[in-house]
Amino acid sequence: MAEWLLDGTLGLLLLGLAGGALLAPSLYAGILLFMAFGLVLALVWARLGAPDLALAEAAIGAGLTGVLLFAALARQEQAEAAATERRPLLAAALVVLPLAILLLQGLVPSLALAPDLPDSIRSHLPDSGVSHPVTAVLLNFRAWDTLLELAVLLLALLGARQLGPARFAVAAPWPLLQAWSRLLAPLLVLTGGYLLWRGSHAPGGAFQGGALFAAALVLLRLAGLLPALRWSSWPLRLVLLIGLLLFLAVAAGTAWLGAGWLSYPPAWAGALILAIETAAILSIAFTLSLLVIGEEPPG
């Protein structure tokens, strides 16, 4: 009974927050509701027994995406009054409804299939090099997906850079913020590293840890304790690329010397996964923080 009450409340809250975020009168309120939506969604994932997704949603979906949206709102001109007209809604419905019908038709046959994936994952888990099924799927069985995710993240940063350098004037730092970030940033780095290490046998991983690293970087930058990140410095570019580069190198190496693209030899799998995740966490952290705080403001 109590469980149903909790789950029902969470579900209703989620729907209400989603509707509120879409229909909010001002963009500012919409972003706030979206962040609250992300936090409740993280709770829902945790209730569904998917702590990996809950961690990622809380760190990236609610935290960093909210900050990104706020940064975008701050850079926007004040010309947003006439944003809610009827015509775009109608056009959106005309596009989305046929798409939804098509997708549902495609989904119906899959309902009849018996899910044999969990058994198949469980039987291959000993060869994957890690003991946590989610990490095994993300970095071994479906490593291509994660490789492409890293590429997407890099493309997002490059695309954002094409729109012009981010102008992010950091306000004069307050001593209190500096003192607190001196305490908080090491804790964030510790927790991020713990999540990375834990990913091999329990919920955690590079994306969640990377988001925490990025939070520490952004916090230190906003407190004025970290020099501005310079796009022109080659170490920064190398760090941004290293996750993807190492992943591609492993892919090419396994294709050339081993059984095929990204099929690791079982004896090496654990070490390879840890190396890829360590490189990826650095790339993810710096990409996300560059997206949020940008580089040095010109002039």
Added chain:
Amino acid sequence: MTEALLTALSWLLLAGGLLFFAAGSIGLLRFPDACSRLHALTKADALGLGLVVAGLICRADGPLTVARPLLIWLLLLASSATACLLLARLVREERDDG
């Protein structure tokens, strides 16, 4: 006997914590200006979470389940105090400008 006493104490603390959370939320919604809203939010929530943590500790079954909520509470205390002061400073600056 101590078992029942502990359970009763835990329920009392949990209810007290929820009361403070509710009071803080109502204050956030009803108070007129930003500073008093901050006052309601951060102070009542820090105390509310403290009571909830104390209530949960009464049911703890080991040192780890005592230490973890306590650490979370300390982290939240420091972070909410800092955030409160930063927001209050911003409010004051905007008031002085406008």
